[in-house]
Amino acid sequence: MSAPAITARQDARSRAPSPRPITIALLGLGQIGSAVARCASLSAGSAQPVRVACALVRDPSRDRADVPAIPLITDPRAIFALRPDAIVEALGGLEPARALVTDALERGVPVVTANKALLARHGEALLAIAVRTGTPLRYEASVLSGVPFLGAFAARPFVSITGITGIVNGTSNFILGRMGDGESLADAIAEAQRLGIAEPDPADDVSGRDAAHKLAVLAWHFGLGAFSPDAIETTGIASLEAGDLGCAGKLGGLIKPIAAVRRAADRATAFVGPAFVPLTHKLAPLGGVDNGVLLDTPGGRLSFTGPGAGPFATATTMLDDVVEAVRGGQPPPRHTPPPAGVAPPSTAWFVRLRGSELPRGDEVAEFLGSHGVWIRHAASCGQRRCLVTYAASRGRVETALGALALATGVEWLALRTLED
Amino acid sequence: MSAPAITARQDARSRAPSPRPITIALLGLGQIGSAVARCASLSAGSAQPVRVACALVRDPSRDRADVPAIPLITDPRAIFALRPDAIVEALGGLEPARALVTDALERGVPVVTANKALLARHGEALLAIAVRTGTPLRYEASVLSGVPFLGAFAARPFVSITGITGIVNGTSNFILGRMGDGESLADAIAEAQRLGIAEPDPADDVSGRDAAHKLAVLAWHFGLGAFSPDAIETTGIASLEAGDLGCAGKLGGLIKPIAAVRRAADRATAFVGPAFVPLTHKLAPLGGVDNGVLLDTPGGRLSFTGPGAGPFATATTMLDDVVEAVRGGQPPPRHTPPPAGVAPPSTAWFVRLRGSELPRGDEVAEFLGSHGVWIRHAASCGQRRCLVTYAASRGRVETALGALALATGVEWLALRTLED
Numbered sequence: 118m119s120a121p122a123i124t125a126r127q128d129a130r131s132r133a134p135s136p137r138p139i140t141i142a143l144l145g146l147g148q149i150g151s152a153v154a155r156c157a158s159l160s161a162g163s164a165q166p167v168r169v170a171c172a173l174v175r176d177p178s179r180d181r182a183d184v185p186a187i188p189l190i191t192d193p194r195a196i197f198a199l200r201p202d203a204i205v206e207a208l209g210g211l212e213p214a215r216a217l218v219t220d221a222l223e224r225g226v227p228v229v230t231a232n233k234a235l236l237a238r239h240g241e242a243l244l245a246i247a248v249r250t251g252t253p254l255r256y257e258a259s260v261l262s263g264v265p266f267l268g269a270f271a272a273r274p275f276v277s278i279t280g281i282t283g284i285v286n287g288t289s290n291f292i293l294g295r296m297g298d299g300e301s302l303a304d305a306i307a308e309a310q311r312l313g314i315a316e317p318d319p320a321d322d323v324s325g326r327d328a329a330h331k332l333a334v335l336a337w338h339f340g341l342g343a344f345s346p347d348a349i350e351t352t353g354i355a356s357l358e359a360g361d362l363g364c365a366g367k368l369g370g371l372i373k374p375i376a377a378v379r380r381a382a383d384r385a386t387a388f389v390g391p392a393f394v395p396l397t398h399k400l401a402p403l404g405g406v407d408n409g410v411l412l413d414t415p416g417g418r419l420s421f422t423g424p425g426a427g428p429f430a431t432a433t434t435m436l437d438d439v440v441e442a443v444r445g446g447q448p449p450p451r452h453t454p455p456p457a458g459v460a461p462p463s464t465a466w467f468v469r470l471r472g473s474e475l476p477r478g479d480e481v482a483e484f485l486g487s488h489g490v491w492i493r494h495a496a497s498c499g500q501r502r503c504l505v506t507y508a509a510s511r512g513r514v515e516t517a518l519g520a521l522a523l524a525t526g527v528e529w530l531a532l533r534t535l536e537d
Numbered sequence: 538m539s540a541p542a543i544t545a546r547q548d549a550r551s552r553a554p555s556p557r558p559i560t561i562a563l564l565g566l567g568q569i570g571s572a573v574a575r576c577a578s579l580s581a582g583s584a585q586p587v588r589v590a591c592a593l594v595r596d597p598s599r600d601r602a603d604v605p606a607i608p609l610i611t612d613p614r615a616i617f618a619l620r621p622d623a624i625v626e627a628l629g630g631l632e633p634a635r636a637l638v639t640d641a642l643e644r645g646v647p648v649v650t651a652n653k654a655l656l657a658r659h660g661e662a663l664l665a666i667a668v669r670t671g672t673p674l675r676y677e678a679s680v681l682s683g684v685p686f687l688g689a690f691a692a693r694p695f696v697s698i699t700g701i702t703g704i705v706n707g708t709s710n711f712i713l714g715r716m717g718d719g720e721s722l723a724d725a726i727a728e729a730q731r732l733g734i735a736e737p738d739p740a741d742d743v744s745g746r747d748a749a750h751k752l753a754v755l756a757w758h759f760g761l762g763a764f765s766p767d768a769i770e771t772t773g774i775a776s777l778e779a780g781d782l783g784c785a786g787k788l789g790g791l792i793k794p795i796a797a798v799r800r801a802a803d804r805a806t807a808f809v810g811p812a813f814v815p816l817t818h819k820l821a822p823l824g825g826v827d828n829g830v831l832l833d834t835p836g837g838r839l840s841f842t843g844p845g846a847g848p849f850a851t852a853t854t855m856l857d858d859v860v861e862a863v864r865g866g867q868p869p870p871r872h873t874p875p876p877a878g879v880a881p882p883s884t885a886w887f888v889r890l891r892g893s894e895l896p897r898g899d900e901v902a903e904f905l906g907s908h909g910v911w912i913r914h915a916a917s918c919g920q921r922r923c924l925v926t927y928a929a930s931r932g933r934v935e936t937a938l939g940a941l942a943l944a945t946g947v948e949w950l951a952l953r954t955l956e957d
Contacts, residue, residue, distance in 0.1 A: 156695065165694045263836045265696070269689035272864055273857035274585045275576065276685070338575065342879050350881040350931070356950060363891050363921040367916040375955060379882060386882035393887030393954040394924065399842075400955070402822055407837075414843075416683045416850035417827075423839035430836035437693035444692055444866065459762050461770040462799060462806035467788070467813030469759070470783050496787040505813065511770070511956040530776060534813040535702065535795060535820070 125166065138166040139443050141229075142201035143187070144217055146172045149231065149435075150207035151184045152428035156436055158185040165440050170199045172252040173208075173217075178252040193217055197224060202443045203253075205435055206230040215239050222246045222254060227442035229435050231258035237333035237346045253445070255438035260285055260331045261408045263430030264423035265437065267338055278339040280379035280413040287406030287425040288315045288322035289354050289374035293391065294404050297371060299363040314406055324353040325374070325389045332376040332389055335410070341378050342385035352390030370395045373403070379413075465493065465534040466514050468504040475502050481521065488517030505534055558586040559863050562621040563607070564637055566592045569651065569855075570627035571604045572848035576856055578605040585860050590619045593628075593637075611867055613637055617644060622863045623673075625855055626650035631720040635659050642666045642674060647862035650677035650854050657753035657766045673865070675858035680705055680751045681828045683850030684843035685857065687758055698759040700799035700833040707826030707845040708735045708742035709774050709794035713811065714824050718783040719789060722775065744773040745794070745809045752796040752809055755830070761798050762805035772810030790815045793823070799833075885913065885954040886934050888924040892947040895922050904944065908937030925954055 141157070143150050150172065157167040162422040169187045173196060177189040182468055190196070196204070197220075203265065204221045206228060208214045214235050221228050223246060230236070236243075236259055247254035257268050270276065278387050290514065291314050295305035306323070309315035321327045329346040336342040354374060365372050373394045378387040394401050399420055403409045408425025424430045481502070482492050490513060506514065511531075520528040549904075563570050570592065576588040589607045593616060597609040610616070613633065616624070618638075624641045625741040626648060630632045641648050645668060650656070656663075656679055667674035677688050690696065704710050711734050715725035720857070726743070729735035741747045749766040756762040774794060780810050785792050793814045796809040814821050819840055823829045828845025831838055844850045890901070901922070902912050910933060914925040926934065 123867055123886040147918065160695070165692070243585075250668060263834070264839050265689040265693060266686070266841075269685040272861045273685060274583070274860055275580070275853045344879040348879050352952075360918070361923075361950060363920045364889055364916065364921050367918055368914055368923055368925055370887070370954075372887075372952060373955075375953070377882070377955070378879070385879045387879045387954060388881050388884075390953065392884075392952050395956070398955055399822070402819070414683070414853075416847065416853060417844035419684050419841075419843035420829075421686075421839075421841055423834075424837035427836065432694045432833075433836060437697040440694055441692045449538075457763040459756075459768050459798070459805045459807045461808050462797070464808075464812075467790070467792075468783060469784055494788055496784065498780070498784045498787055501780060501784050503781075503788055505788055530781060532772075532792065532812050533795070533808060535792075535793075535797070535818055536815070 136165060138168040139202045139439060139441055140168050140199075141203050141205050142168045142196045142199060143169050144196075144204060144206045144214070145208035146181065146184060146187075146189075147207065148428050149431055150205075151181070152432035153205055153207060153435055154184050156429070156432045160436070167436055167439060170201050171196065181348070193241075197221075197226065201226065203227040203229060203439050205439065206232060206235075207435075208232070209234070211235055211238065218243055221393060222250055222252045224357055225250055225252050227253040227255070227439075229255045229438040231256065231262060231431055231435060233259045233327070233330040233334050236337075237330040238441060240334060240337050241343050248529060253442035256334070256430045257438050257444075258434040259334050261410060261421060261423060261425050262434055263425065263427065263524050264408075264421050265434060266410070266421040268438075268441065270339065274436070276414055276416075278341065278412050278414060278415070280377070281332075281339060281341065281410060282334050282375065282377045283407055283410035284373055284399065284400055284403050285376050285410065286322050286325075286328040286336075286374055287408050288319060289325075289328070289391075290403065290408070291406045292323070293357070293362065293372055293374060296357065296359045297366070298362070299359050301359055302357065323355055325351040328374065328376045328389045332378055334379045335376075336385065336387065339412070341380040342387070343382050343411040344385070350388040350390070355393050357391055365393055368393070371401055373400060377401070391422060409433060461511055463508045463510055465508050465536060466506045466533045467534050468506060468514070468518065469530045470502045470504070470521075470527045471500055471529070472525070473500060475500070475527060476525045478502070484521050484524070485517050488520060489513055490517040555701055555924060556585060558588040559622045559858055559859060560588050560590045560617045560619075560625050561625050562616045563589050563592040564616075564624060564634070565628035566594050566601065566604060566607075566609075567627065567629070568848050569851050570625075571601070572852035573627060573855055574604050574607055576849070576852045580856070587856055590621050591604060591616065613640075617641075617646065622627045622647065623647040623649060623859050625859065626652060626655075627855075628652070629654070631655055631658065635663075638663055639666060642670055642672045645670055645672050647673040647675070647859075649675045649858040649862060651676065651682060651851055651855060653679045653747070653754050655752040656757075657750040660754060660757055662761050671740055674820070675862050675863035676754070677858050678851045678854040679754055681682070681830060681841060681843060681845050682854055683845065683847065684828075684841050685854060686841040688858075688861065688905060691758065696836075698761065698832050698834060700797070700845040701752075701755050701759060701761065701830060702820065703755070703793065703796045703828070703830035704793055704820055704823050704847060705755075705796050705828055705830065706742050706745075706748040706794055707828050708739060709745075709748070709811075710823065710828070711826045713774060713777070713782065713792055713794060716777065716779045717786070719779050719783070721779055722777060725869070743775055745771040748794065748796045748809045752798055752807060755796075756798045756805065756807065759832070760806070761800040764805070770810070772808075774811050777811055785813055788813070791821055793820060795820070881928055881931055885928050885956060886926045887952045887954050888926060888934070888938065889950045890922045890924070890941075890947045891920055891949070892945070895947060896945045898922070901941065904941050905937050908940060909933055910937040
């Protein structure tokens, strides 16, 4: 794990006075807690430093060589004596997370959490305390951990969400993708574990439980329903075989791990499980460990996709939640001065040649190559020939094509090519 | 134009005390201003009513039969005498919009605008005033008008955006889509005008100027560069022919209206124009008038897509900006009580049958039909047969398949099907 997100802003260090650091108390120092501590330690001297005042752990004697030096505490009562600006809850599970988050909100200390099990069962009650006490409660990293979108809707009553359809578990999306390529379930799980995508015990992902928790959070956050994750029809992916996915392909679709909730009047419908998705569906292209959520609104369907898990993406999102919760109000401008100039990029080019007598393909390649423009693909359609080149400046491409037109009489058109 | 977004929240009317209405002054009463006025008039009695105190217009005698009755004013000095909670700028263009927005911010009156021409040229200066005076300036509807995503990043310094690639002009995306189906440029423009997608004078869209304005706003908002839209290499779509798009298809791609900016150290590169996009690219599936933006972060690529224009989507977003700007702080919970119960939906089903001796297709169809399950598509792969059914409850499908298994010995698996 590296932290380029922070270093990118650090070039402002010498130019802008550094604001007062935000101080957080970390609850838990597991995979996510450690990542938060590492990201925070890299923010010293940046536009908004965050300092970890203490971390609540069960066993302070455990080896934590990969974590920056932080005061470790085991007694939760010590947290508030340090007067942190915010609490970052990274314990996971229901207790003592629920009790500590409740305590913080009652004391007026802002809370940031990504604990979907906690939020799925107690989110509504916790938010009620947050509203009563006027204390921020942020949980942007609980669903699509690398994509800020939940908070964007929190204070927007005019946009109405009538339904949500998503892929909210990257591990099962990765596994089904592999099975679509013909791998067995067991091999796909083993591969996911080898790559660090699946945990040693993948039960929460494979059973759909993780997705059901996230769907309950989404339903509650967007006002579509307040219900226990246990009330959602939840199917795991363990009953699938690679051949089933091949068969779905013959019907023009893929099998994807879907979570969906919809509201009609006072009734909500929801399900979690592998579902057949036509290739034309907006979720069909979502491969690998990517996650995505579609929100249906009267004005059209909105889509939000990106990394759904990973310690670095989660820690970045949680630290941004901390900054938002503590700062509030009109955000200050970014401290890193952006470049004032701009230039066109060097990209590959799509070139269309046209004419009644087109030169031969090898002649075109040799001619353009002698002008420093190299061809990667070519195709002919009647009086047109199309090329995709390697990267070059506009000037070089236009000079080469201008010379070709002079020499052979062809007409040409050149468009930039997107490759990533 | 209807306003289901608002009525959906109105069932809370009798249960929760209505908060004090937010009062706005509208600058301009054209297409967007009228839509804001209509949406606001429907919010009376909702969880957050917004009242239009006055609208600044050039000609108060013009017929405005489709707009709710609002006091019209022609003298800008009258605006602030009414002490509005916020200003909604819907004049378009540079002046007098710039002067009026500056005046409002200097007086501490929050401003909401979707004016990308204004923001592209004066956004940085206006934001500096907003920060100095501590006055909110919101412009969520200026890019991807129906998708809230700009504000989500405003106060998040930990997530670093290194590049942006997007389709930010729905009109040219629609036109190129039609040309990809073989239509001429002129016919595609005429069709877009007939559908209300293109304006009578489509020059801003076809030339790329609208997209260049939006790209300048994105570059500035995300800290990738502060430069005039005139400095961006901008190519229109007028030089393209339908045959060019067919040719691109032969090379495995589409031609899409792209806007891209990237930052490398102190240098920014950017371009706007039709570009070749491989079919595997994340922007390739974006058809019709949909808009989308990809944000590159160290943790992965984030994608935001949805309606990019339209008076209703724009007005909804602007009114949500008003609420956010005026309220601030921890958002109150949604007033509409969500349903407490949840049920599985009725969906179509993907059914896989397997066995050494599969019953004939017509026998399966007849058997399942007699149990109320109707087949829409079917395909065979070796010892498997796959079906997609019409919508049915899980109970009905499982009963039918259980009976089929008993009668014929086939094994079965049933998965829900996503259709939208």
